[in-house]
Amino acid sequence: MSKIVERLRYSKDHEWVRLEGEKAYVGITDHAQHELGEIVFVELPPLGERYGKGEEISTVESVKAASAILNPVEGVVCEANEELDGSPELINEDCYQHHLYVLHSFSKEDYDALLDAKGYEAYLASL
Amino acid sequence: MVYPYIPHTDEDRKHMLKAIGVDSLDQLFDGLGEDLLLADSVPISHGRTEDEVQRMIDSIAQRNVRGIPFLGCGCYDHIIPATVKALSSLPSFVTAYTPYQAEMSQGLLQAIYEFQSMVCEITGLDVANASLYDGANAASEAASLMIGAKRKATTVLVSETLHPFTLQVLKTWAKGTEHTIKLIAEKDGVVDLSGLASLLDDLCAGLIVQSPNRYGLLEDYTDVASLLHEKGCLFAISNDPLSLAIQKSPAEWGADIGIGDTQSLGLSLAFGGPSCGYMAVKEALLRRIPGRIVGATVDGQGRRGYTLTLQAREQHIKRERATSNVCSNQALAALMTTIHLSSLGWGGMVEAANQSYAKAHYLAYHLAQLPGITLIWDKPFWCEFPLVFSDAKRMRKFLQELRNEGIFAGVRLSALTRQVRDELVLLVAVTEKRSREELEMYLAAARRVMK
Numbered sequence: 001m002s003k004i005v006e007r008l009r010y011s012k013d014h015e016w017v018r019l020e021g022e023k024a025y026v027g028i029t030d031h032a033q034h035e036l037g038e039i040v041f042v043e044l045p046p047l048g049e050r051y052g053k054g055e056e057i058s059t060v061e062s063v064k065a066a067s068a069i070l071n072p073v074e075g076v077v078c079e080a081n082e083e084l085d086g087s088p089e090l091i092n093e094d095c096y097q098h099h100l101y102v103l104h105s106f107s108k109e110d111y112d113a114l115l116d117a118k119g120y121e122a123y124l125a126s127l
Numbered sequence: 128m129v130y131p132y133i134p135h136t137d138e139d140r141k142h143m144l145k146a147i148g149v150d151s152l153d154q155l156f157d158g159l160g161e162d163l164l165l166a167d168s169v170p171i172s173h174g175r176t177e178d179e180v181q182r183m184i185d186s187i188a189q190r191n192v193r194g195i196p197f198l199g200c201g202c203y204d205h206i207i208p209a210t211v212k213a214l215s216s217l218p219s220f221v222t223a224y225t226p227y228q229a230e231m232s233q234g235l236l237q238a239i240y241e242f243q244s245m246v247c248e249i250t251g252l253d254v255a256n257a258s259l260y261d262g263a264n265a266a267s268e269a270a271s272l273m274i275g276a277k278r279k280a281t282t283v284l285v286s287e288t289l290h291p292f293t294l295q296v297l298k299t300w301a302k303g304t305e306h307t308i309k310l311i312a313e314k315d316g317v318v319d320l321s322g323l324a325s326l327l328d329d330l331c332a333g334l335i336v337q338s339p340n341r342y343g344l345l346e347d348y349t350d351v352a353s354l355l356h357e358k359g360c361l362f363a364i365s366n367d368p369l370s371l372a373i374q375k376s377p378a379e380w381g382a383d384i385g386i387g388d389t390q391s392l393g394l395s396l397a398f399g400g401p402s403c404g405y406m407a408v409k410e411a412l413l414r415r416i417p418g419r420i421v422g423a424t425v426d427g428q429g430r431r432g433y434t435l436t437l438q439a440r441e442q443h444i445k446r447e448r449a450t451s452n453v454c455s456n457q458a459l460a461a462l463m464t465t466i467h468l469s470s471l472g473w474g475g476m477v478e479a480a481n482q483s484y485a486k487a488h489y490l491a492y493h494l495a496q497l498p499g500i501t502l503i504w505d506k507p508f509w510c511e512f513p514l515v516f517s518d519a520k521r522m523r524k525f526l527q528e529l530r531n532e533g534i535f536a537g538v539r540l541s542a543l544t545r546q547v548r549d550e551l552v553l554l555v556a557v558t559e560k561r562s563r564e565e566l567e568m569y570l571a572a573a574r575r576v577m578k
Binding site for chain 1: 278414445448
């Protein structure tokens with residue numbers, strides 16, 4: 001059973017979003033990290049660039065596959081989690097503690113359209 | 128009917144057809160239009176015996192005209208130590224590509240690992256892949272890498288002085304991927320980068336140049352890398368790898384990507400191929416290098432072993448999002464290059480490069496004294512140089528007369544480019560393999576024709 005955290009919002013592409021003031025933290029869900037397997041590399045997005053909703057923003061490579069991360073909320077990248085550069089396995093260890101990147105000036109509309117924990121749980125159950 | 132290489136009997140086939148619920152093999156093709164199906168049997172002649180085929184090929188081979196080659200244009204007649212053929216034809220090494228279940232072939236993986244290390248040493252860059260199909264393929268892969276590395280980029284700047292075949296491959300690549308190749312014109316035989324700054328925008332991914340270029344001339348890339356990097360563009364230099372023994376490496380010019388063809392390092396002329404491409408990059412581009420890399424590791428008992436790694440960009444893993452079409456390497460040719468370099472050592476490479484330089488300059492100097500021939504551009508060159516003839520008639524006579532003497536005097540550039548402006552240009556290549564006597568023979572014949 002995949003772990004789902006109550007206060008977060010989720011996309012159907014298995015990204016989570018956490019709001020902190022004017023910033024939106026983005027990571028991948030427990031379901032995603034489990035499907036990927038042992039993660040060996042995370043390509044972090046360039047700072048200062050605006051990405052649209054659903055746009056490919058990063059790549060997560062595991063021993064099995066290289067998967068695109070689709071940006072769940074339109075916004076400007078203001079921070080990338082450099083910690084993942086040397087230690088990508090942190091995502092496997094705790095995917096909700098280790099975000100990929102942070103957006104500012106993001107779309108509240110896109111955020112509101114994301115699933116809540118219950119919705120995501122139901123979505124996973126339907127897969 | 129049972130064939131030696133087809134294991135299925137008629138009985139097997141019937142069984143399989145029944146299992147999937149069709150009556151005949153032809154029924155599987157029902158979905159195709161009538162116009163796509165062959166009405167008659169395939170029009171090929173009956174089989175021939177091994178001996179007949181051998182005789183046929185021998186008689187064709189006998190029509191070859193042998194001569195002393197001063198031909199280059201991407202394919203050079205360098206000395207290849209006997210070790211190359213002897214060792215590379217060992218049965219355990221003879222495989223064209225990376226073997227399946229690669230880790231079972233530790234010896235071959237080690238050879239590829241050594242190849243990568245040597246490419247890094249020669250180019251001065253951090254990471255090299257297991258090899259690519261040839262130099263032109265390496266250029267198109269460099270273009271893909273650049274486009275993939277910069278968001279929104281659609282255009283790659285390409286020097287007009289690249290080998291004509293490389294340019295053709297890049298144009299094909301651009302057409303297939305719907306990217307744009309923007310040619311940068313040459314001036315006096317070398318790429319003219321004076322207007323480079325104005326071409327570098329958000330859509331520009333980077334620049335690909337070549338030295339020695341299509342005329343054999345060496346190009347100067349002072350300040351090019353910093354200009355490109357300022358605008359977030361990448362810099363790729365294509366080289367004849369042997370020339371790097373005596374000219375600045377991609378790393379020394381500040382380039383991000385070093386590419387080329389290893390023909391000059393242990394691969395015979397073989398009618399132009401098969402060859403072997405290489406690519407080396409700065410560490411920052413490690414995750415973007417196409418193909419695969421062989422890595423050194425230790426096994427469960429602490430013994431050194433080799434393994435395929437970083438194939439993540441290849442099609443079989445990344446599917447439609449792959450940034451490279453390469454899904455193997457040129458294992459046998461790369462092995463030959465590796466054995467060649469191991470036999471020569473760095474000192475041997477420098478010696479071969481220096482001798483090629485000295486002999487080419489000797490011949491060029493004396494040819495330039497003859498009426499009707501000029502070395503058009505006063506530019507540095509290495510082992511190949513462009514002669515320009517005063518008229519087409521004299522050029523034809525020159526080539527014919529020297530051929531009568533058993534000398535292939537050079538490559539007509541227009542034969543490769545089909546450009547009118549190249550019609551009077553002859554590219555003459557001189558390697559360390561050409562003896563003093565051969566050079567004097569060339570000069571004596573040239574003096575007779577061009578008096």
